[in-house]
Amino acid sequence: MIEYIPFIAVVAMIIIGLYTVVFRRNLIKIVIGISIIESGVNLFLIILGYRDGGVAPIFTSLPPGTSFPEGMVLPVPQALTLTSIVIGVAVLALMLSLVMHIYRKYGTLDVQKIRRLKE
Amino acid sequence: MTKIVKTTANILFPFTMIFGLYVIAHGHLTPGGGFQGGAIVASGCALLLVAYGSPWVFDHIKDKRLATFESLGAIGFITIGLLGLIFGAVFFGNFLAGSGSLFGTTPATGSTLADFNTGGVLPLMNFAVGVKVIAGLFVIILVMAYASSIKEWS
Amino acid sequence: MTFLETLLQQSPVLIIATPLLSAFLMPLVSRIHAKVRDVFALVVLGVTSCFVGLLASDVLSHGPRIYIFGAQNLSFPLVRILFEVDSMGVFMAIITVMLASIAVVYSWSFLHQQDGLDKYYTLLLLVVTSALGMELTGDIFNFFVFLEISCIASCALIAFWVDEGEALEAAFKYIVVSSIGALFVLFAIGIFYAQYNALNIATLAHLLQFTFLDKIVLAILLVSLGMKAGLAPMHMWMPDSYGRAPPSIILIIMSATLASVYGILRVMFTLYGNVLTTSLRFSLPAHVIIGWILIALAIVSILIGVIMALVQTDLLRLIGYAGVAEIGYMFLAIGTSIVALGTSYATVALHGGLFHILNDALDIGLLFLVAGAIYYVTKKRSLDDISGLARSMKFTTVFFIIGALAVAGMPPLNGFTSKFLIYESVYQVNPILSIIALLGSILLLAIFIKVLYAAFLGPELPELKDVKEAPRSMLLAMGFLAVFAVVIGLFPNLVLDTLVKPAATALLDHAQYISMVVGGL
Numbered sequence: 179m180i181e182y183i184p185f186i187a188v189v190a191m192i193i194i195g196l197y198t199v200v201f202r203r204n205l206i207k208i209v210i211g212i213s214i215i216e217s218g219v220n221l222f223l224i225i226l227g228y229r230d231g232g233v234a235p236i237f238t239s240l241p242p243g244t245s246f247p248e249g250m251v252l253p254v255p256q257a258l259t260l261t262s263i264v265i266g267v268a269v270l271a272l273m274l275s276l277v278m279h280i281y282r283k284y285g286t287l288d289v290q291k292i293r294r295l296k297e
Numbered sequence: 298m299t300k301i302v303k304t305t306a307n308i309l310f311p312f313t314m315i316f317g318l319y320v321i322a323h324g325h326l327t328p329g330g331g332f333q334g335g336a337i338v339a340s341g342c343a344l345l346l347v348a349y350g351s352p353w354v355f356d357h358i359k360d361k362r363l364a365t366f367e368s369l370g371a372i373g374f375i376t377i378g379l380l381g382l383i384f385g386a387v388f389f390g391n392f393l394a395g396s397g398s399l400f401g402t403t404p405a406t407g408s409t410l411a412d413f414n415t416g417g418v419l420p421l422m423n424f425a426v427g428v429k430v431i432a433g434l435f436v437i438i439l440v441m442a443y444a445s446s447i448k449e450w451s
Numbered sequence: 452m453t454f455l456e457t458l459l460q461q462s463p464v465l466i467i468a469t470p471l472l473s474a475f476l477m478p479l480v481s482r483i484h485a486k487v488r489d490v491f492a493l494v495v496l497g498v499t500s501c502f503v504g505l506l507a508s509d510v511l512s513h514g515p516r517i518y519i520f521g522a523q524n525l526s527f528p529l530v531r532i533l534f535e536v537d538s539m540g541v542f543m544a545i546i547t548v549m550l551a552s553i554a555v556v557y558s559w560s561f562l563h564q565q566d567g568l569d570k571y572y573t574l575l576l577l578v579v580t581s582a583l584g585m586e587l588t589g590d591i592f593n594f595f596v597f598l599e600i601s602c603i604a605s606c607a608l609i610a611f612w613v614d615e616g617e618a619l620e621a622a623f624k625y626i627v628v629s630s631i632g633a634l635f636v637l638f639a640i641g642i643f644y645a646q647y648n649a650l651n652i653a654t655l656a657h658l659l660q661f662t663f664l665d666k667i668v669l670a671i672l673l674v675s676l677g678m679k680a681g682l683a684p685m686h687m688w689m690p691d692s693y694g695r696a697p698p699s700i701i702l703i704i705m706s707a708t709l710a711s712v713y714g715i716l717r718v719m720f721t722l723y724g725n726v727l728t729t730s731l732r733f734s735l736p737a738h739v740i741i742g743w744i745l746i747a748l749a750i751v752s753i754l755i756g757v758i759m760a761l762v763q764t765d766l767l768r769l770i771g772y773a774g775v776a777e778i779g780y781m782f783l784a785i786g787t788s789i790v791a792l793g794t795s796y797a798t799v800a801l802h803g804g805l806f807h808i809l810n811d812a813l814d815i816g817l818l819f820l821v822a823g824a825i826y827y828v829t830k831k832r833s834l835d836d837i838s839g840l841a842r843s844m845k846f847t848t849v850f851f852i853i854g855a856l857a858v859a860g861m862p863p864l865n866g867f868t869s870k871f872l873i874y875e876s877v878y879q880v881n882p883i884l885s886i887i888a889l890l891g892s893i894l895l896l897a898i899f900i901k902v903l904y905a906a907f908l909g910p911e912l913p914e915l916k917d918v919k920e921a922p923r924s925m926l927l928a929m930g931f932l933a934v935f936a937v938v939i940g941l942f943p944n945l946v947l948d949t950l951v952k953p954a955a956t957a958l959l960d961h962a963q964y965i966s967m968v969v970g971g972l
Contacts, residue, residue, distance in 0.1 A: 192638070199627065212630055219638050226645045236327065254530055255644065258592060262637055264332055265599045269630050271437045272603055276610060276623045278444060283616040292620060364478060371475035375468055381521070388464040389521040 184225045191218030205277045205287045209270065216266045220259050227255030298348050306348035313341030317431075324423035325416035331426025338427075339434035351442040363436040370429025377418050377425065393417035455505075462506040463518040463534040466544065467584050469499050474576035481569035492555045492572045496579070500548045503583075507541040511953055515967050517589065525968070533651055535589030537964055538953035542805065543586040543713045545950070546812050547706040551579045557820055557928035558699035560921075561827055571611060577604040578703045585710040589968065591643065591722075592650045594714065595636050598679070601707040602629040608703065609696040621691040628688045632675035639671040652722055653968035656961065661726040661737070669741070672718050679711040681778045683751035689778075690759070690771030698767065698823025702816050705774075709808055712781060716958060719789060724961030727792060742790030745782050746884065752779030753891040760898050764834050766822045769902065770815065773858060776891055777811040783888060784873045787880050796876040801955040803872030806947060810857065810865045813939070817854035817932040821847055824921035824929065825906065834902065839911035843918045848907045850929045855899030857936045860892045864940035868947070 191214055198211025232251035233241060240249070277287065284292045320327075321334030346354050381390035394417030395403050404415040458465075473495040481488035510516060515537035522531055554575070562568060577600060584597035606629070610622035644650060646665070647658045659665060681689040689708075693701050719727070719741070727738040756776025763769035784804030791797040824847050831837050841848040853864065860870035870892060878885040920926070939946050957964070 196631075199631065205623070208627060212627065212634075215631065215634050219634050219641065222638060222641050223644075226641055234328070252530065254650070255641075258637075258640070258644075260332065261592075261596060265596070265603075267434070268603050269599070269626065271441075272606060273623070273626055273630075275441065275444075276606075276619055276626070278441070279610070279613055280616065280619045280623065283619060292616070368475045368478045372472065375472045375475070379468060379472075382461060382464070387519065387521060387523060388461070388468065391521065 184221065188218050188222040188225070191215070191221065203289045205280065205289065208289075209273045209277060212273070213266070213270060216262070216269075220262055220266075223255045223259045223262070227251065227253070227259075298350070303348045306344050310341050310345060313344065314338060317341060318427075321423055321427035322420070323411075323413070324427075325419040326411040326413070331423040332430050334423075335427045335430025336434060338431045339438065342431075342435045343438050346438060346442050351439065351446045354439060355443050358435075358439070360436050360439055363432045363439070366432035367429050367436065370425050370427070370432060373425035374422055374429070377421055381418060389418075391417040391419070393421075458502075459505055459509055461518075462502045463516065463536050463587055464520070466499055466502045466506065466587065467580055469502065470495055470576040470580045470583070474573045474580065477573045477576065478569050481572070485563075485568070488569060488572060489555075489559050492576070493552065495576065496548060496552045496555060499579070499583075500552065503541070503544045503548050506536060507545060510536055510541045511538055511949070515957070515964060517967055530650075532593055533589040533653075533968065534587050535653065535964065535967060536587050538950075538957040539713070539716065539805075540586045542950050542954040543710065543808070544583055546709060546809055547579060547582045547586065550702045550706045550812055550816060551575070553816070553820075553928045553931055554699045554702040556924050556931075557702075557823070558697070559924040561699050561823060561925055562697060565611075567611075571608070574604045574608050575700070575703055578608065578707055582706045582710040586713055589652050590650055591640055591652050591655065594652075595633060595640055598636060598711070598714070599630070599633045601710065602626060602633055602679075605629075605692075605704045605707055608700045609692045611697055611700060612695070615695065618695040621688070621695040625688045625692045628685060629679050632678040635671050635675040639668045639675075642668050651968060652717065653965045656722050656725060657965050657969045659723065659726055661723075661729050665723075665726075669718070669723060673715065673741075673745075676711050676714045676718065677748070680708055680715065681752075681775055682782060683748045683755055683775075683779065686752060686755065686775045686778075689775055690768050693771035693774060693819070694765055694768035698819045698826070701819045701823075702812075705812060705816060708778075709812060712778070712808060716785065719785070720958040721961045721964050725965075727789070738789050738792045742786045742788075742792075745786030745789060746880075749779045749782035749786055750884065750887055752776065752782065753888065754779075757891045757894045757898070761894065765832050766825065766834055766837075766902065766906065767819070767832060769834075769898070770818045770822055773818070773895060773898070774811070774815045776895060777807070777815055777858065779891075780870065780873060780888065781807050781811065783877060783884070787873075787877050787884075790880055791876075794879075796879045798955060798959065799872055800876035801958065802947065802951055803869050803876060805954050805958075806869035806872065806943075806951045809946065809951070810869045810936075810939070813932050813936050814854050814857040814864075814866055817850060817929060817936060818858065820925070820929045820932065821851045821854060824925050827925065828918050828921060829915060834905045837906045837912070837915065838909045839907070839915065840918065841907040842911060843915075844907075844920050846926050847921055847929070850933045851903065851907065853933045853936055855896070855903065857940065859896035859899060861896070862940075863937070865936045865943070867940060868943035 195211045195215030195218060198214065199208050202208055202211065229251050233249050235250040235253050280292060281287055286292060317334045317337035320329035320337055321331055324330030324334065378389045381392055382388045384390070385392035393399060393401050395401060400414055400416050400420050402412055402414045404412050473491070477488065480491050515535060518534040519525060520532040525531070562571065581597040581601035581604065585594055585601070588594050588597065606622050606626040609625055610618050612618045640650065642664050643655055646662070647655055649655050649658060678685040692704065696704065728736050730736045731740060753776045756772045756779055760769050760772035760776070763772060781804050784800045784807060788797040788800035788804065791800065825837060825840065826832060828844065829837055857864035857866040860866040874885050874888055877888060
């Protein structure tokens with residue numbers, strides 16, 4: 179059971195994030211919701227990368243007794259997570275700057291009040 | 298901000314810088330690399346921004362120059378990839394590894410002291426990414442802080 | 452090895468590296484002179500087109516190629532990034548570079564009074580890079596990275612007219628939809644990696660077992676890529692951003708959207724190609740269920756696109772809804788070919804669908820450029836404010852008529868061939884679908900005839916007395932698209948035999964794609 183808790187956390191984070199994006203009316207909260215989804219997905223990738231008894235793939239700090247490279251963990255999920263974090267920073271910065279411009283234009287962050295594009 | 302904040306920022310800023318640059322430079326040996334180290338350095342710059350206020354920083358650092366550095370970082374990264382194509386026959390080919398020249402030593406396996414002079418083109422790529430991330434993140438923080446510090450927009 | 456062979460061997464990566472490097476050179480180049488910057492953008496795309504052409508000529512005659520990053524040969528475990536180029540990828544890459552070159556020529560005069568053009572060209576080249584990357588990559592995580600780059604850069608481009616609140620709103624809507632879509636693609640990739648320890652599309656396709664998790668992944672990938680492609684329930688970002696972005700940018704965003712359509716094709720036919728015929732519950736094979744879901748969404752797209760286009764007064768937004776309908780036609784064909792997998796009319800449907808990707812790019816692109824030309828000379832968006840433009844804008848009127856007839860699928864133009872292939876094959880599955888599709892086309896024709904009367908014919912308005920013809924480079928860009936539309940319409944076999952049929956064969960023959968990588972291990 180204990181090993182399922184991280185996966186439950188992942189699903190919970192994604193659902194909370196989706197709820198925030200769909201039902202909240204404040205633009206900043208929508209941005210926060212997307213960040214929560216992103217954290218959930220990143221957490222998922224990190225959990226996949228965990229191997230019981232694995233060794234960090236640092237070339238020069240291999241503990242004695244472990245063979246190279248079989249004893250090391252292949253750091254692909256970590257690399258994926260880092261890439262996803264980098265992309266997340268860019269998306270977050272872009273969304274926040276859009277929110278700033280929208281606030282400057284309309285003077286409000288309420289989705290209902292700024293909706294000009296209908297139909 | 299108050300004098301306390303400014304003094305603390307003055308003391309912390311060099312340490313943040315050195316730590317960030319260490320993470321960039323040792324990216325091929327320890328966890329870390331261009332993006333992580335660049336983010337640390339940029340957070341040090343954000344500390345200055347908080348302590349001294351964005352107009353002060355804006356007077357001292359031009360965002361145009363930062364944008365140039367960002368471009369240079371990206372160009373450097375792709376150029377190293379293309380150099381790999383020329384000297385190593387494939388894009389991103391590690392043509393320096395094991396060559397004995399710059400960053401070209403083959404590291405020993407097992408629990409040894411880290412040899413900085415290894416890794417081939419990876420340290421160079423970390424430097425390029427580091428320059429890009431420092432400039433890019435700092436320009437994001439700077440422009441956003443400046444824009445939100447203005448009370449009346451045009 | 453001769454120089455040309457080396458160039459050919461390296462061309463998959465050079466196609467990506469050239470626009471990417473130039474994107475970051477652009478801020479430096481544009482400090483020299485504005486003219487240098489404009490020419491530089493076109494030269495870069497020209498060089499990229501040359502590489503695409505070189506690669507296409509080889510792939511079409513000698514089969515797929517793979518390119519390994521950072522190593523000479525494949526080795527186990529397969530953690531290298533691979534590019535795998537087959538006829539389908541090449542077909543999409545040709546569409547992308549063509550649209551991008553035309554957009555650059557168009558934006559020479561369309562945007563010449565704006566500032567911030569160095570960033571505009573940087574972002575434009577980034578979108579081109581990401582679309583090409585999505586089409587050429589053989590690695591599913593790489594696909595996600597390029598998808599995200601295209602989201603970020605397209606969003607910044609949609610908000611190019613940053614002083615208009617509606618543009619900001621459209622850009623925000625776009626980034627919310629597409630970044631959530633991309634995050635779910637990443638989630639799906641994580642599930643794949645957890646099960647099979649692989650990220651390579653060919654390896655994954657080889658290992659795929661169609662477990663319960665794989666079914667979830669298929670649903671996630673279809674929904675999120677369909678969102679990015681503008682399929683029915685999540686189409687609303689499409690008319691918004693198409694209606695508010697500068698028209699030259701729409702062509703670029705359209706190429707990124709079509710790359711998402713390509714993503715769905717790759718997922719359906721290659722990634723799940725081995726297991727599509729497995730039967731699910733009630734002895735129904737998986738491909739029948741998925742195909743019918745796609746057909747249903749496609750029909751909804753066509754109906755929504757056509758009906759909403761009927762009530763629009765904003766010309767760009769109207770064409771945006773027509774674009775939603777066109778996406779519906781593509782998916783109608785794709786769904787039909789999946790439902791009927793293995794029969795002869797499945798191949799015909801796939802030919803129609805792939806051909807329609809090209810025709811949609813040409814026709815809807817042409818209409819957007821015409822609408823942009825009208826906006827450029829009159830500064831008006833609404834159909835109520837423009838009238839009688841045919842007297843002063845003769846060439847633009849001709850281009851509009853060509854584009855409108857092509858979108859509606861009228862005989863001498865390119866839209867006819869692909870739509871005819873679609874009607875013909877859909878009729879075999881269910882005649883009612885064919886009738887709905889035909890009805891949609893007729894309604895599109897009616898809508899564009901209405902626009903023709905409202906905007907071009909009719910009485911001349913006094914405030915539009917001194918309107919001139921659009922500048923030369925815009926006419927040139929529209930002329931290219933119109934000439935392509937007419938030539939492909941007159942000689943459809945020219946494109947159908949050389950590009951579309953090999954692309955369809957590459958999709959249906961997924962064993963070859965898989966064995967290129969798996970066989971080499």
